[in-house]
Amino acid sequence: MNQNLLRIGMWLMLFTGACTGMHENYEPYITEGETIYTPRPLDVHVNPGRERVAIEWKMTGTGNVDNAVVLCGEKVIMATIEGLEDTLKTLVIPELEEGSYFFKVRTGNNQGDSSLWSDEITGTVYGSKYEAGLRNRKVLNMETTSEAVIIHWLSPAKSLLECILTFEDAEGNFHELVVPASQSQTSIDSYKTGGTVRYHSLYLPEPSAIDTFASTVGTFTFPE
16 A cells, blocks of 8 residues: 555656646747737839839738838838838838949837848939939921921930920010920920020939939020
């Protein structure tokens, strides 16, 4: 009888020790809790601008996202996000030097949760160096009719958006005329013969750019 009690006591001691060890193994995980991620930015796009960019991305859900962290080269930008219920987010990053950068984005919320980083994407920032290289669209020739002067333009540069002309009409009034890049000839029915036309060309460096850039002002004269 005593031997049986002794054996039971030994088994209880062994079992208690084993349970204690198991408890110590999983206790840290209970204390730390489950890792919670906010939605990861998807389909990230960089829209270039003048010493700035606008970064857009999509999310499968908002997940109480209210902030974002952007890696721009070696620069880290933290920003608050507006429109918490929107699954399409846009963040403008100003004060960037002209050049090419690698960008990555992750989201976060006020509970300290964050997402995984987005895929890395390349984007360009434009500035004075790019603008200094822009040229005015050239005039091929001009012809006059009994009713108007017709300006024939050379083919536009790929990123040309439009030209803006300022000229004086036959009565001495000044006008501003916008000529889109798609227009190969421009007809002006009232103009001062021999008058000077001042104009400059606006460029959009990429289709998704958020800013335009201008050439220097050039001149040409109407026929006599």
